[in-house]
Amino acid sequence: MAWNEPGGNSNNQDPWGGRRGGDRKGPPDLDEAFRKLQESLNGLFGGGKKRGDDDGSGKSGGFGLLFVGLGLLAVVWLYSAIYVVDEQEQAVVLRFGKYYETVGPGLNIYFPPIDRKFQENVTRERAYSKQGQMLTEDENIIEVPLTVQYKIGNLQDFVLNVDQPEISLQHATDSAVRHVVGSTEMDQVLTEGRELLASEVKDRLQRFLDTYRTGILVTQVNVQSAAAPREVQEAFDDVIRAREDEQREKNLAETYANGVVPEARGQAQRMIEDASGYRDEVVSRAQGEADRFSKLVAEYRKAPEVTRERLYLDTMQELMGNTSKVLVTGDKGQNNLLYLPLDKMIDGRSSSAPSAISGAAAGDLGARMSSSGQRQPELRTRESR
Known part of the structure; x- marks a missing residue:
């Protein structure tokens, strides 16, 4: 109910629920509240007497507050100790x-x-990055950026032996990198030597940290792309491009050599094999001709006339088979007839030029003459037999 509610009750009430008059109740007294709290604490710790009953009640109240403070301190200490x-x-x-x-x-x-x-x-991976200009073994200045990943390997050494172990890590990293880069040529640092450089830096850095007993364990060293200083970067880029061009030309030359040399070796081997085959063929043919001649000599000695006639006929057959012109001769007093077979002349154009042969035999003409009852003409050549 509102203290100023209409109906005339506003004069008899105040905001704290008291009526105006002799029994007025004002706002709470803080001193009175603290006093009651102190009396309650005194009762808990043995000071049950009311104020005014004993003259030593102030001392007992002080001891109570002391005990309360000590208890609170014990709770705070226990909370911080665990x-x-x-x-x-x-x-x-x-x-x-x-x-x-x-x-x-x-x-x-x-x-x-x-x-x-x-x-x-002690298990979290931590990282430290560094970048600076360094002098290589061939007296060139390059910038080497790297990142060192590490963790705490021995917490006791990390806490007790070194005042600032991570600062010691930075100094040891700088020393290790400068030592390794100073003993390496620029080409190795800029190109394929970065992995080897990172491995050497890691080993040397770990030795330094173990000597200092920092308790730090280096897990990985990553060397990023090293580069020349900004002032001479363009010249270094030209050198790198020239080196790449040189390597490309070498690769092209090796590719060409790998294609030409085996082909030349194959051709040489083929020529050797052809020569060996030709040699074997010539030797075999010569041996065959020699054996054939030896056998012909034996047969000639047995029957000279027959063998001579046979050799003549074989020779004429071989010669006549390669010519396109045939000369047919008859008996004495008859005119000579020149027989020109067109089909053989046409076929002979594609072959090598045939040798001219004087004297031949015409089988077709002799056959016709034999069938007509005439005597078959003799086949002769202009050369003497």
Whole structure:
């Protein structure tokens, strides 16, 4: 109900629910509330007497507040002393400034302020990038950007041995990179030598960190594309293009050589084989002709006339078969007839020029003459037999 509600009740009420008059109730008194709270706490801790009943009630109230404060401090200390270590973390505890233990994952407690705790993630990969101008072995200046990936390998060394281990990592990286680049030529750094460069930097950097006992484990070193300084970049690009052109020409020459040399070797081998075949053919033919001649000599000695006639006929057959002109002769007093077979003349154009032969035999003409009852003419040549 509103204190100024119409109906005449507004004069008898105030916002705190009291009536105006002798029994007026004002706003809450904060001092009175604190006093009641103090009396309640005194009752809990043994000070049950009311104010005015005992002169030592002030002292008992002070002890109560002290106990309350100590209890609150104990709760706060316990809350700060209990800590949780995750699966990826470790914690190093120092007692009186000296190493005490390394704590693994789980719920743990330590005792500040006599103990100090250093808790770090030992599995997370961290990275450090660096770029700077360095001098190579052949006295060229190049810029080498790289990234070092690392993690904490030994938390005790990481916390206790070095004041700022990551600063030590940066200095060791700079020293390792300059040492490796200074012992490598520029071509190796700019082209195919980057992987070897990264491996050497990683090994040397890890040796430095182990010597310093920083507790850092280097997992990977990535060397990015090295380049010349900006002032001479154009000249370096020309050198690289010239080197690429040189390599391309070498590849083309090797390709041409790989195509020509086997072909030439094949042709040489074919010529050798043809020569060997021709040699075998000539030798075999000569041996056959020699054997044939030896056998003909034996037959000639047995029957000279027959053998002579047979050799003559074989020779004439071989010669007549390669000519396109045939001369037919008859008996004495008869005119000679020149027989020209057109089909053989046409076929002879595509072959080599035949040798002229004087004297031949005409089989068709002799056959016709034999069938008509005339005596068959004798086949002769102009050459003497």
